[in-house]
Amino acid sequence: MENDVIEIDVQKELVSAHGRMTLTIKVKLLGGELVVLFGESGAGKTTLLRMISGLTNPDRGILKVGNSVWFDSDAGINKPPQERNIGFVFQDYALFPNMSVFNNVAYGQTQGDKCYVNELLQKFGLEELSARKPDKLSGGQRQRVALARALARKPDFLLLDEPLSALDGDIRTSLQNEILKAHGINNATTLLVSHDLTEVFRLAHKVLQIKNGTITGMGKPDQLFLNNQISGKVQITGSIVKIQKQDAFYLLTVVTGMNQILKVTAFQNDIEKLSEGDRVMVFSKAFSPLILKM
Amino acid sequence: MNVIPVLIEAITCSDGVVLVDMQSDNCWLSAILVEGDELPTWLTKGAAVSAVFKESELSIAVNLSGKISLRNRLPCTVQKIECGEIMSVVSLKFGQHLIQSAITTRSAKALELNTGLEVTALIKANEVFLVQSIKNAQAPIPHPHQL
Amino acid sequence: MPTPFIETLLLTARLATFTTLILLVVGLPMSYFIAYSRFQFKPLLEAMVSMPLVLPPSVIGYYILVAYSPNYWFGRFLNEVFDVRLAFSFEGILLASVVFSLPFMVQPLTNGLRSIPISLREASYTLGKSKTTTFFKVLLPNIKPSLITAVALTFAHCIGEFGIILMVGGNMPGETRVASIAIYDEVQALNFDAANQYALTLFLISFVMLTLIYTVNKKSDTWKMM
Numbered sequence: 226m227e228n229d230v231i232e233i234d235v236q237k238e239l240v241s242a243h244g245r246m247t248l249t250i251k252v253k254l255l256g257g258e259l260v261v262l263f264g265e266s267g268a269g270k271t272t273l274l275r276m277i278s279g280l281t282n283p284d285r286g287i288l289k290v291g292n293s294v295w296f297d298s299d300a301g302i303n304k305p306p307q308e309r310n311i312g313f314v315f316q317d318y319a320l321f322p323n324m325s326v327f328n329n330v331a332y333g334q335t336q337g338d339k340c341y342v343n344e345l346l347q348k349f350g351l352e353e354l355s356a357r358k359p360d361k362l363s364g365g366q367r368q369r370v371a372l373a374r375a376l377a378r379k380p381d382f383l384l385l386d387e388p389l390s391a392l393d394g395d396i397r398t399s400l401q402n403e404i405l406k407a408h409g410i411n412n413a414t415t416l417l418v419s420h421d422l423t424e425v426f427r428l429a430h431k432v433l434q435i436k437n438g439t440i441t442g443m444g445k446p447d448q449l450f451l452n453n454q455i456s457g458k459v460q461i462t463g464s465i466v467k468i469q470k471q472d473a474f475y476l477l478t479v480v481t482g483m484n485q486i487l488k489v490t491a492f493q494n495d496i497e498k499l500s501e502g503d504r505v506m507v508f509s510k511a512f513s514p515l516i517l518k519m
Numbered sequence: 520m521n522v523i524p525v526l527i528e529a530i531t532c533s534d535g536v537v538l539v540d541m542q543s544d545n546c547w548l549s550a551i552l553v554e555g556d557e558l559p560t561w562l563t564k565g566a567a568v569s570a571v572f573k574e575s576e577l578s579i580a581v582n583l584s585g586k587i588s589l590r591n592r593l594p595c596t597v598q599k600i601e602c603g604e605i606m607s608v609v610s611l612k613f614g615q616h617l618i619q620s621a622i623t624t625r626s627a628k629a630l631e632l633n634t635g636l637e638v639t640a641l642i643k644a645n646e647v648f649l650v651q652s653i654k655n656a657q658a659p660i661p662h663p664h665q666l
Numbered sequence: 667m668p669t670p671f672i673e674t675l676l677l678t679a680r681l682a683t684f685t686t687l688i689l690l691v692v693g694l695p696m697s698y699f700i701a702y703s704r705f706q707f708k709p710l711l712e713a714m715v716s717m718p719l720v721l722p723p724s725v726i727g728y729y730i731l732v733a734y735s736p737n738y739w740f741g742r743f744l745n746e747v748f749d750v751r752l753a754f755s756f757e758g759i760l761l762a763s764v765v766f767s768l769p770f771m772v773q774p775l776t777n778g779l780r781s782i783p784i785s786l787r788e789a790s791y792t793l794g795k796s797k798t799t800t801f802f803k804v805l806l807p808n809i810k811p812s813l814i815t816a817v818a819l820t821f822a823h824c825i826g827e828f829g830i831i832l833m834v835g836g837n838m839p840g841e842t843r844v845a846s847i848a849i850y851d852e853v854q855a856l857n858f859d860a861a862n863q864y865a866l867t868l869f870l871i872s873f874v875m876l877t878l879i880y881t882v883n884k885k886s887d888t889w890k891m892m
Binding site for chain 1: 604619645
């Protein structure tokens with residue numbers, strides 16, 4: 226799998242909240258990569274994941290994993306999800322409520338290999354919970370079960386649909402590690418949908434940026450998200466909400482995209498080009514900021 | 520912010536830390552940058568770029584003597600002093616360029632700054648930014664959803 | 667030789683049990699189809715299944731009786747090929763009761779299947795499991811309350827059915843004389859004690875069945891928690 230190339234070239238008409246759009250994705254992925262699909266909601270990220278898994282059919286195109294053709298509209302090939310060796314982690318995890326944690330994981334296996342199920346449970350720290358039903362688990366525990374279950378089939382391709390969106394703060398961080406672990410277990414090519422930059426920078430080997438159904442950018446997170454024309458490595462964008470004259474200089478209040486408030490000093494020659502409401506980038510050298518653990 | 524055009528003379532890399540030596544108006548300047556594995560394409564020897572630094576990071580010395588770690592020493596002439604209650608902004612002529620320094624009013628008084636006085640402006644190398652070209656740098660501000 | 671009272675009750679139980687079993691076999695695939703297929707004329711099928719809920723039993727009974735008659739193709743076919751005459755026989759009321767109780771089985775099952783998030787089925791498919799495996803291992807166990815409701819409702823409804831049995835089966839002891847008809851018969855004959863015996867038995871059985879349904883439905887907040 227590791228050297229296999231995954232070739233995706235698909236199109237599909239979609240009716241989204243913003244009206245009709247055509248999802249047009251053409252990309253080649255290397256086996257073993259961890260790729261994050263990044264973009265606003267409604268951009269077509271989940272649909273792409275579903276088309277790869279066979280849960281949604283593209284209108285036309287080709288989907289090839291290594292030498293195996295999963296979808297080819299011209300040749301009339303369309304493998305059902307059962308025949309595509311994938312692991313899918315749903316946004317709501319979709320754990321089977323009637324089965325224990327153990328059985329949820331074991332269900333994903335072709336032959337009942339109890340040892341491997343136990344190995345997975347152990348890797349994700351679920352041994353103690355193996356007899357519990359999903360409704361007796363916390364959100365983070367459910368996510369771990371979903372990951373273990375998706376790996377039970379030893380998939381070539383691991384697809385994760387915003388697996389962390391339902392969780393907050395600290396759990397998110399620790400579960401990002403679990404995702405890295407999941408990716409490491411078989412070195413399955415992993416495609417993760419996210420709109421969280423923290424996730425992108427922590428997890429991605431490569432980012433596919435999708436906007437209105439097309440790929441608008443691709444590359445390493447650094448290349449894609451840091452403005453490369455400035456040597457300042459700390460870059461924050463925001464809007465100026467207030468400009469105050471203070472003593473011999475000015476104090477700007479900037480609200481960032483993450484809704485944080487920054488206060489920045491500026492001088493006469495800066496102010497001449499700025500007014501309240503302007504979108505700005507606040508930047509500093511990687512040296513300058515101090516850092517404090519929270 | 521202060522912007523002066525510079526010509527890159529030498530680049531020294533070590534594990535992602537980059538020392539850039541450059542010249543502006545016959546004065547040597549250096550900057551220390553932290554870059555990734557690859558340098559941006561515009562950052563090469565011989566390239567004309569802009570050096571950028573903040574007013575508040577620029578110090579002023581009169582009759583500088585003795586040893587000092589700062590190697591960015593810009594010979595300047597005082598053009599104008601704008602005094603605030605606590606801070607003062609001193610406008611300096613450096614070669615063809617006008618730069619500003621924000622220092623405390625107390626210091627400005629202690630230095631006995633006057634229009635026409637020859638001074639040395641000092642800035643630490645890690646406070647100097649390099650920008651491809653200031654016009655380009657300001658134009659593409661990424662959309663908030665991308666950041 | 668059991669007393670007529672016991673004989674009637676056994677017959678009633680037999681009718682209800684067979685009807686429920688047949689409907690389980692027929693109702694599960696039908697509910698699956700109604701719940702998930704994108705068949706264009708599905709509303710037509712749904713309407714047909716639910717007709718017994720709104721039509722008087724006599725209307726359905728009349729049509730069934732007509733169908734059983736050797737004058738029409740269905741009755742003639744049965745008569746000629748299998749030498750079977752359904753009117754006024756146990757098999758006849760069994761078939762009629764299957765038709766008439768269909769919505770009581772299909773509706774709860776359909777609702778149960780529809781309430782399962784689609785991602786559960788899809789998760790099973792992505793884990794390599796066929797639709798059949800998914801149905802028995804994932805869907806069915808997760809609609810247990812609906813399944814119990816459907817079975818109990820169908821069973822209780824069969825026990826209580828009167829009009830259609832009378833139309834199709836008449837009142838033949840040991841063959842078509844079920845408890846509800848026996849009550850009517852005993853009242854006509856002014857045997858109020860016997861009528862009371864039947865009535866009380868039916869009352870208790872129905873009451874127990876319904877209590878069971880509500881208990882089950884209360885216990886399982888199903889899996890909205892998930």
